[in-house]
Amino acid sequence: xxxxxxxxxxxxxxxxxxxxxxxxxxxxxxxxxxxxxxxxxxxxxxxxxxxxxxxxxxxxxxxxxxxxxxxxxxxxxxxxxxxxxxxxxxxxxxxxxxxxxxxxxxxxxxxxxxxx
Amino acid sequence: xxxxxxxxxxxxxxxxxxxxxxxxxxxxxxxxxxxxxxxxxxxxxxxxxxxxxxxxxxxxxxxxxxxxxxxxxxxxxxxxxxxxxxxxxxxxxxxxxxxxxxxxxxxxxxx
Numbered sequence: 001x002x003x004x005x006x007x008x009x010x011x012x013x014x015x016x017x018x019x020x021x022x023x024x025x026x027x028x029x030x031x032x033x034x035x036x037x038x039x040x041x042x043x044x045x046x047x048x049x050x051x052x053x054x055x056x057x058x059x060x061x062x063x064x065x066x067x068x069x070x071x072x073x074x075x076x077x078x079x080x081x082x083x084x085x086x087x088x089x090x091x092x093x094x095x096x097x098x099x100x101x102x103x104x105x106x107x108x109x110x111x112x113x114x115x116x
Numbered sequence: 117x118x119x120x121x122x123x124x125x126x127x128x129x130x131x132x133x134x135x136x137x138x139x140x141x142x143x144x145x146x147x148x149x150x151x152x153x154x155x156x157x158x159x160x161x162x163x164x165x166x167x168x169x170x171x172x173x174x175x176x177x178x179x180x181x182x183x184x185x186x187x188x189x190x191x192x193x194x195x196x197x198x199x200x201x202x203x204x205x206x207x208x209x210x211x212x213x214x215x216x217x218x219x220x221x222x223x224x225x226x227x
Contacts, residue, residue, distance in 0.1 A: 043204060043220055095214075102149075
């Protein structure tokens with residue numbers, strides 16, 4: 001069965017510094033997506049970045065970038081120039097098409113604190 | 117384009133009661149999934165509906181049920197509420213497996 005593991009329950013970063021959140025996953029599929037979602041205190045889950053498994057190039061979205069290591073099944077999120085508004089729960093997620101259904105699996109989350 | 121709408125935002129119920137939560141997906145999205153989020157368990161998958169059919173179900177007791185209507189709106193029902201059902205219930209809609217869009221959730225408190 002597919003699993004997503006986030007081994008860091010909580011991380012802290014100084015404002016303007018860089019932080020990396022870790023995620024590993026397990027799957028036997030070759031066609032899938034990986035995501036990082038952000039959940040601020042407002043509770044709205046927001047997509048931060050998405051990576052298609054077939055694409056070797058790491059996805060980037062402004063200050064957010066990923067390090068996608070397919071063979072190692074690792075998908076880390078790097079946040080550069082951290083801002084106070086980046087403080088939130090971050091969830092790593094995996095999706096695949098499974099027998100016609102869209103299956104999304106989430107990690108347990110990493111709480112990111114940004115220190116002023 | 118309107119986002120995913122969940123109602124109500126907050127709900128307080130007594131043990132033994134039942135509750136119905138509603139989710140309106142993004143227009144054009146036919147897949148709706150439900151998740152239970154608790155501090156200790158993270159996001160737990162409840163079920164997924166597509167074109168009024170339940171395609172996938174998580175490991176939850178039969179007290180948790182759902183349905184989807186022809187306009188893709190979905191409802192989730194929990195019967196015989198227990199204290200442990202207190203959680204944030206999130207709904208997500210998608211048009212495929214390339215992205216899921218979430219609502220703001222319904223915070224259910226069982227007392």
